[in-house]
Amino acid sequence: MYEFNGLGMGLGNLSRLSHAKTRSISAENFTGEKGKGGMATEGTGRAHAEGLGVGWKISPSIHVEPQSVVTLAEIEGPGAIQHIWMTTHPQHWRNLIFRIYWDEEEDPSVQTPYGDFFCNGWGERANVHSIPIAVNPAGGFNSYWEMPFRKSAWITMENVGDDVAVLYYQIDYTLTRIPDDVGYFHAHWRRSNPLPYKEVHTIVDHIRGHGHYVGTYIAWGVNNNGWWGEGEIKFYLDGDKDFPTICGTGTEDYFGGAWNFEQPPGQYCPFNSPFSGLPQVIKPDGLYRSQQRFGMYRWHIMDPIRFEQDLRVTIQALGWRNPTSKGRRYLPLQDDIASVAYWYQTEPHVPHPPMPDRDFLEII
Numbered sequence: 420m421y422e423f424n425g426l427g428m429g430l431g432n433l434s435r436l437s438h439a440k441t442r443s444i445s446a447e448n449f450t451g452e453k454g455k456g457g458m459a460t461e462g463t464g465r466a467h468a469e470g471l472g473v474g475w476k477i478s479p480s481i482h483v484e485p486q487s488v489v490t491l492a493e494i495e496g497p498g499a500i501q502h503i504w505m506t507t508h509p510q511h512w513r514n515l516i517f518r519i520y521w522d523e524e525e526d527p528s529v530q531t532p533y534g535d536f537f538c539n540g541w542g543e544r545a546n547v548h549s550i551p552i553a554v555n556p557a558g559g560f561n562s563y564w565e566m567p568f569r570k571s572a573w574i575t576m577e578n579v580g581d582d583v584a585v586l587y588y589q590i591d592y593t594l595t596r597i598p599d600d601v602g603y604f605h606a607h608w609r610r611s612n613p614l615p616y617k618e619v620h621t622i623v624d625h626i627r628g629h630g631h632y633v634g635t636y637i638a639w640g641v642n643n644n645g646w647w648g649e650g651e652i653k654f655y656l657d658g659d660k661d662f663p664t665i666c667g668t669g670t671e672d673y674f675g676g677a678w679n680f681e682q683p684p685g686q687y688c689p690f691n692s693p694f695s696g697l698p699q700v701i702k703p704d705g706l707y708r709s710q711q712r713f714g715m716y717r718w719h720i721m722d723p724i725r726f727e728q729d730l731r732v733t734i735q736a737l738g739w740r741n742p743t744s745k746g747r748r749y750l751p752l753q754d755d756i757a758s759v760a761y762w763y764q765t766e767p768h769v770p771h772p773p774m775p776d777r778d779f780l781e782i783i
Contacts, residue, residue: 441592538636633719697714698716
């Protein structure tokens, strides 16, 4: 009997054998059952497969009707989701709400707009090349977050828009034993639009339990001219009140960059790396003009932020006032900031706040 359970995969253990069972759910096999793929006789590809018969791409995708919720996967455990691939038209990226429920819970552990979960919050394609999230041409969204469960996993997609969304997807998972010290994956989306003057954007403030924080994505829309990223990110751990245990030095610093992300001087430099990146820069009319938009990620894979009881995460929006004879002063900004927090923790979790209506979700 092999001891390895097939989780925590990497090049260092790729040669180890396991009795874990590999399964996959898609529009060609809605249940993931062994030997049941490619059997569809109805689906979005039926007309294109005329004359070819069963097995010839008859059901490659699904329709998510307006104002409806569809189940993408129902899995009985124990096991773990190891990869998710999805694609749909960019117009739906904020109108589709992605949710995951673990072990028959009533409230989802993952609840975010579809595009933001995959580091594409602006409805315009941005390729992402990182360890847990990869977005490839032309809108192939991939998640490699390991998502263990002990009893069950239930994955849904809600369409809050007015148009039918054609969704292609594949969820790859393994059925195997789960150690006692393994936590459950969570993700939470929040938006400040606009952020009130002299207030901070709260990334998450309802984490209770034992776990560790593993990542942040932010879609940041700037409503002023000038540089916008002087604000500090702060992590309030285990009872911290007025002052945090962890305090960053600036927005671009937290996301792994420096000096306004300028390279060469006078130009933003988009970048992707395994653990941090600025994959998206939208500049309407110049380097420091109003209505710039950015997408940034920071993964705490090598440096998870561990908490025993609770965690609150905030970030400041801070730019510069016009210089005077007395020098330069910071300017608290009133920007459009949407964030996704990613973490693992024990269950039960505090329910996420309800998602706002589609008008508040909208990107303009």
